[in-house]
Amino acid sequence: MQTEKFVYFDNINTTFPDPRVVRKIDEVLNFRLGNPSAHIHSAGIAAGKVVDEAREKVAAYIGAAPETLIFTSGATEANNLAITGFLKANPEFGFVCSNIEHFSVLNQIRSLRNSVKTSILDVDSYGLVEPDSLEKVLKNNRSIVSLSLANPEIGTMQDIEKISEICSRNGSILHSDATAAAGLIEIDVNKMGIDLLTLSGHNIYGPAGVGALYVNKKIRLASIFEGGNQESGIRPGTENVPGIAGMGEACEALKGDMKSHEKRLRDLGNDLWKSLQESVRFVNFTGHPEKRLPGHVSFWVEHIEGESLLLLLSMNGVMASSGSACSSNLKAKDEDELMASHVLAAVGVPSDICSGSITLSAGRYNTEEDFNYVKSVLPGLVEKLLTMSPSYDDYMKNKETTDG
Amino acid sequence: MQTEKFVYFDNINTTFPDPRVVRKIDEVLNFRLGNPSAHIHSAGIAAGKVVDEAREKVAAYIGAAPETLIFTSGATEANNLAITGFLKANPEFGFVCSNIEHFSVLNQIRSLRNSVKTSILDVDSYGLVEPDSLEKVLKNNRSIVSLSLANPEIGTMQDIEKISEICSRNGSILHSDATAAAGLIEIDVNKMGIDLLTLSGHNIYGPAGVGALYVNKKIRLASIFEGGNQESGIRPGTENVPGIAGMGEACEALKGDMKSHEKRLRDLGNDLWKSLQESVRFVNFTGHPEKRLPGHVSFWVEHIEGESLLLLLSMNGVMASSGSACSSNLKAKDEDELMASHVLAAVGVPSDICSGSITLSAGRYNTEEDFNYVKSVLPGLVEKLLTMSPSYDDYMKNKETTDG
Numbered sequence: 001m002q003t004e005k006f007v008y009f010d011n012i013n014t015t016f017p018d019p020r021v022v023r024k025i026d027e028v029l030n031f032r033l034g035n036p037s038a039h040i041h042s043a044g045i046a047a048g049k050v051v052d053e054a055r056e057k058v059a060a061y062i063g064a065a066p067e068t069l070i071f072t073s074g075a076t077e078a079n080n081l082a083i084t085g086f087l088k089a090n091p092e093f094g095f096v097c098s099n100i101e102h103f104s105v106l107n108q109i110r111s112l113r114n115s116v117k118t119s120i121l122d123v124d125s126y127g128l129v130e131p132d133s134l135e136k137v138l139k140n141n142r143s144i145v146s147l148s149l150a151n152p153e154i155g156t157m158q159d160i161e162k163i164s165e166i167c168s169r170n171g172s173i174l175h176s177d178a179t180a181a182a183g184l185i186e187i188d189v190n191k192m193g194i195d196l197l198t199l200s201g202h203n204i205y206g207p208a209g210v211g212a213l214y215v216n217k218k219i220r221l222a223s224i225f226e227g228g229n230q231e232s233g234i235r236p237g238t239e240n241v242p243g244i245a246g247m248g249e250a251c252e253a254l255k256g257d258m259k260s261h262e263k264r265l266r267d268l269g270n271d272l273w274k275s276l277q278e279s280v281r282f283v284n285f286t287g288h289p290e291k292r293l294p295g296h297v298s299f300w301v302e303h304i305e306g307e308s309l310l311l312l313l314s315m316n317g318v319m320a321s322s323g324s325a326c327s328s329n330l331k332a333k334d335e336d337e338l339m340a341s342h343v344l345a346a347v348g349v350p351s352d353i354c355s356g357s358i359t360l361s362a363g364r365y366n367t368e369e370d371f372n373y374v375k376s377v378l379p380g381l382v383e384k385l386l387t388m389s390p391s392y393d394d395y396m397k398n399k400e401t402t403d404g
Numbered sequence: 405m406q407t408e409k410f411v412y413f414d415n416i417n418t419t420f421p422d423p424r425v426v427r428k429i430d431e432v433l434n435f436r437l438g439n440p441s442a443h444i445h446s447a448g449i450a451a452g453k454v455v456d457e458a459r460e461k462v463a464a465y466i467g468a469a470p471e472t473l474i475f476t477s478g479a480t481e482a483n484n485l486a487i488t489g490f491l492k493a494n495p496e497f498g499f500v501c502s503n504i505e506h507f508s509v510l511n512q513i514r515s516l517r518n519s520v521k522t523s524i525l526d527v528d529s530y531g532l533v534e535p536d537s538l539e540k541v542l543k544n545n546r547s548i549v550s551l552s553l554a555n556p557e558i559g560t561m562q563d564i565e566k567i568s569e570i571c572s573r574n575g576s577i578l579h580s581d582a583t584a585a586a587g588l589i590e591i592d593v594n595k596m597g598i599d600l601l602t603l604s605g606h607n608i609y610g611p612a613g614v615g616a617l618y619v620n621k622k623i624r625l626a627s628i629f630e631g632g633n634q635e636s637g638i639r640p641g642t643e644n645v646p647g648i649a650g651m652g653e654a655c656e657a658l659k660g661d662m663k664s665h666e667k668r669l670r671d672l673g674n675d676l677w678k679s680l681q682e683s684v685r686f687v688n689f690t691g692h693p694e695k696r697l698p699g700h701v702s703f704w705v706e707h708i709e710g711e712s713l714l715l716l717l718s719m720n721g722v723m724a725s726s727g728s729a730c731s732s733n734l735k736a737k738d739e740d741e742l743m744a745s746h747v748l749a750a751v752g753v754p755s756d757i758c759s760g761s762i763t764l765s766a767g768r769y770n771t772e773e774d775f776n777y778v779k780s781v782l783p784g785l786v787e788k789l790l791t792m793s794p795s796y797d798d799y800m801k802n803k804e805t806t807d808g
Contacts, residue, residue: 034414072477073478207647209614209645210644225488242429243647
């Protein structure tokens with residue numbers, strides 16, 4: 001039953017590096033570069049130039065000035081630096097986020113709530129933050145608001161311009177984690193009105209182990225760990241020169257055909273949604289039907305377990321996920337806890353009839369054939385699982401009784 | 405006056421990656437790996453295997469079990485995790501370090517001193533911690549003691565086994581930053597009696613952007629930032645798969661010829677020391693003459709500025725440093741502050757007659773020819789600077805007066 005097929009629909013959790021990124025990293029590793037802080041000799045100066053060039057390329061992707069970017073080890077560190085680093089430097093602010101944020105945002109409440117006013121906003125059944133509820137919270141308390149551009153698990157994209165308008169009108173600061181959205185849509189921090197933005201290298205066809213935080217010039221941050229004076233003293237530690245170079249190259253590679261890939265993936269994603277709607281019995285889609293990431297389709301199926309469907313998909317060469325990989329290795333105390341995604345709970349998916357959701361997330365390397373393959377194979381796998389499902393069996397017996 | 409010569413004596417600040425490391429990273433980047441947390445499909449499982457294999461290789465280098473290693477973004481983060489992470493989980497302990505530690509250790513006092521008893525130990529003129537003064541501090545307070553295996557700026561290696569014996573006898577925990585020593589000497593955490601050990605990828609012929617913290621199984625740590633459950637929940641964030649793979653390969657590459665390189669570099673270093681002692685006027689060596697890193701020679705020269713000598717060396721193709729590159733971009737308020745290294749001050753180098761020190765640090769790629777070139781070129785550069793030195797001019801006039 002194993003197959004040679006390799007149809008990767010888990011781009012939300014990691015993408016494969018662009019060949020230009022791989023070449024760049026190889027070049028940098030072979031270049032006998034010094035430590036960028038070693039300003040006194042040519043090997044150190046050359047390393048500093050590699051970092052500077054990458055900073056320009058990453059900044060260009062989000063329409064920012066190079067000096068507004070701080071390189072980090074990834075999105076998790078960038079999210080911690082944005083929120084805890086901001087609140088260390090600006091302790092008079094509160095902290096607001098939604099109940100569908102990534103754990104690297106949401107869990108910061110644990111350490112912040114003793115010193116800072118914290119609020120968690122509910123989202124609606126599509127995963128959207130209600131502008132009114134945000135306005136109400138901010139009226140009472142200037143805050144740093146952290147809302148991701150898009151949710152990885154259900155694909156919903158926030159109305160970020162509306163949100164940023166509310167934040168700035170109330171003297172508040174907007175941080176947005178763009179990990180899920182970057183690489184799929186165009187981002188402009190000025191147009192969007194974002195003060196702090198998190199980027200992840202490995203989610204935009206760059207390498208893992210590197211990320212960046214955009215910091216609007218008007219904002220003061222404190223570092224979250226101690227050390228040397230790298231990255232304007234905000235992020236100590238010798239720079240990840242090959243990783244940073246790779247992330248720069250990834251942003252450079254995105255530039256040319258961002259719009260065309262966005263349109264192509266949006267059309268293919270919409271088409272897949274429609275196809276599954278018609279061909280998969282008991283399907284329930286999650287997230288907003290229009291305000292969503294291009295090429296992202298997420299759903300759960302009544303009577304069957306998400307995990308089982310993922311496994312069957314995997315055995316047929318289709319790699320998908322149950323939302324964010326980051327939550328998949330949480331140590332759950334029991335099976336119920338393991339199944340209950342905080343995102344699904346937040347959008348009101350009933351935990352008694354939903355046993356796990358599926359996220360199909362495409363990227364620029366996915367072809368129309370990949371989408372067609374999923375369309376052709378998925379309905380059959382669902383049917384197979386339905387025949388083995390005690391819950392479906394009960395349902396059918398019940399139905400026969402009622403119908404009969 | 406520029407030259408094509410490339411004689412790299414700044415290995416203490418970064419090393420060049422081993423060719424096997426470069427190949428491994430290239431392979432990993434090309435392998436279409438998933439997110440290691442995506443346990444449900446083959447691409448994710450393959451990524452997890454890459455991380456597991458690397459963990460075994462890094463562990464083998466320090467004689468530890470694989471599950472005792474936490475991968476980080478580098479030594480700075482590992483030092484912060486070791487100390488702040490330990491004290492978060494064990495708030496009844498104090499914190500002790502020496503006055504020649506790296507800023508990523510020393511500066512943690514700023515955030516810790518409000519909640520924890522902190523002590524800074526003076527070192528002697530060689531940079532060695534006095535066992536009695538450590539014993540005295542620990543008698544009053546169980547502590548986490550952080551002392552680096554070797555100091556990057558002056559090369560001195562602590563008597564770590566004596567120190568660990570004192571720590572364990574007093575119910576204290578020993579953390580050691582091995583950034584400067586690793587790759588140059590053999591390390592065995594059990595023989596050395598170290599509870600927490602920091603390793604840096606780019607200092608052992610691996611890539612930048614990755615490090616590791618060894619954590620003795622008996623020790624509980626708290627994470628220093630929030631997020632997913634990666635690295636046993638101690639270090640959240642998607643794993644730096646290519647960087648970790650590169651660091652694993654670097655450790656694997658060290659194994660075979662560690663001892664022979666250590667002996668070769670020790671002999672060449674001692675020989676360089678003797679040669680400079682005879683050929684360089686007004687030379688003052690720093691650090692311990694025997695208890696020091698192999699291939700590491702550090703000194704300052706009366707009447708001349710360290711920075712000028714570094715510059716002339718660089719123009720002649722010799723790349724050296726003024727100790728730790730991490731301190732070279734500190735924002736100093738005035739020139740005095742810029743010159744005064746906290747390490748030189750700690751070992752009693754007189755700041756009125758010393759204007760900056762030089763660190764020549766060799767690595768396994770340095771040849772005997774490299775050492776001979778330094779021996780041949782350095783004395784002449786010192787003489788050239790002496791002829792331009794007002795201080796030397798005064799000294800000579802004074803001498804003539806006294807002698808005449």
